Amino acid sequence: MDKARARSAQHVKELIAMELVADYTANPDYMKTWTEIMEAGFDKFEEAVEDTSKPTKITLQGFGEVDVSHLRVHADLARKAFDLRARLTAYWKSIVLRLVDGLALHVLLSVKLLVEKDLEEELGNELLANKLAGVEKMLAPSPSTGTKRERLKKSIVLLRQSKEVVANIMDRISAAADV
Numbered sequence: 015m016d017k018a019r020a021r022s023a024q025h026v027k028e029l030i031a032m033e034l035v036a037d038y039t040a041n042p043d044y045m046k047t048w049t050e051i052m053e054a055g056f057d058k059f060e061e062a063v064e065d066t067s068k069p070t071k072i073t074l075q076g077f078g079e080v081d082v083s084h085l086r087v088h089a090d091l092a093r094k095a096f097d098l099r100a101r102l103t104a105y106w107k108s109i110v111l112r113l114v115d116g117l118a119l120h121v122l123l124s125v126k127l128l129v130e131k132d133l134e135e136e137l138g139n140e141l142l143a144n145k146l147a148g149v150e151k152m153l154a155p156s157p158s159t160g161t162k163r164e165r166l167k168k169s170i171v172l173l174r175q176s177k178e179v180v181a182n183i184m185d186r187i188s189a190a191a192d193v
Contacts, residue, residue: 047104
């Protein structure tokens with residue numbers, strides 16, 4: 015279990031490091047989401063920034079209420095800022111999906127490796143090292159087994175709760191994108 019935990023920690027570090035290296039996605043939904051955001055709100059935003067007779071607070075789909083009063087002085091930068099915000103919003107959606115998928119696949123692979131490789135090696139070493147005396151030792155429960163079992167149960171509950179939280183967040187993101 016310690017080996018699997020260390021591999022998982024390393025994998026998460028590598029996923030985060032990859033995201034920090036480059037802003038890249040091949041997800042076709044990125045351009046679709048960015049286009050939808052731009053079509054839904056850019057004209058309204060631009061008009062609110064340029065026309066001083068309009069209210070300073072506008073409601074933009076996916077962003078809620080936005081105060082543009084401070085942006086009127088820098089109208090040229092405001093357009094670029096809106097575009098950047100739209101790109102980041104679309105990109106974030108891709109990143110979340112990629113991270114969740116990457117972690118889920120890693121957990122599945124880790125469990126498979128733990129059962130097929132690591133556990134097999136440990137059992138083989140235990141049996142062959144003591145010429146079957148290890149069988150008797152394996153049949154007697156160790157004191158730490160109960161506490162490890164409880165920790166594992168708690169981890170499973172926490173993972174299920176995390177899965178539900180991520181699913182709710184993804185539902186909100188897709189609901190916000192659909193609106």
